Amino acid sequence: MSHRPPTPSGRVTSAKIVIAGGFGVGKTTLVGSVSEITPLTTEAIMTSAGVGVDDTRQVPGKTTTTVAMDFGRISIDRDLILYLFGTPGQTRFWFMWDELVRGAIGAVVLVDTRRLADCFAAIDFFEHRRLPYLVAINCFDGMQYHDPQDVRDALAISGDVPVVACDARNRESTKHVLISLVEYVLTMRRSRAVAPA
Secondary structure, three states: OOOOOOOHHHOOEEEEEEEEEOOOOOHHHHHHHHOOOOOEEEEEEOOHHHOOOOOOOOOOOOOEEEEEEEEEEEEEEOOEEEEEEEOOOOHHHHHHHHHHHOOEEEEEEEEOHHHHHHHHHHHHHHHHOOOOEEEEEEOHHHOOOOOHHHHHHHHOOOOOOOEEEEOOOOHHHHHHHHHHHHHHHHHHHHHHHHOOO
16 A cells, blocks of 8 residues: 555544445455454345346355345554445345445445446446446456456446456455555545646
8 A cells, every 4th residue: 555644643544445246246255354353244045035036147056145235344554444335236235325335435346257247237336426446356266367458448447447356255355455445546536636626
């Protein structure tokens, strides 16, 4: 992370980050891998009510799903704490997104390149609300199948939006994603502050 001036008298800054993406892309796993507290999850067993609604063909073996949110916390350094709010992936739970993003400084859109179209709604949501986001390619099986530039092109997102690879199961990998988002948000805020009115 880039060097920030120290906060006066040890003041701790906290920030809210939203973790979003399609159904089964690894949002709960990401929050759980990096959280320094036992994450709060609202995982429910998938029932027959989801048949025909939740497409599980690309996520075989998935038996639970987030029905409200995931919550975790990580201290990036002694004066910066990030609170992580993972969104549910299914469209029927999107009504909660407006509340989950309230007060957030930015978002991570986690993508599975085997189902790239599943993240379009999340990207549109954050762009419409002008909330800074980055795209994190979840490297399932520890393999990165696509170059970040190819993913950027496929998503048709701005060249300034970071696209990074990660393994949602790995604490250091997900911590890097969060640090990249914070740095991006700080860079955007600085450029807005110096931009002519």
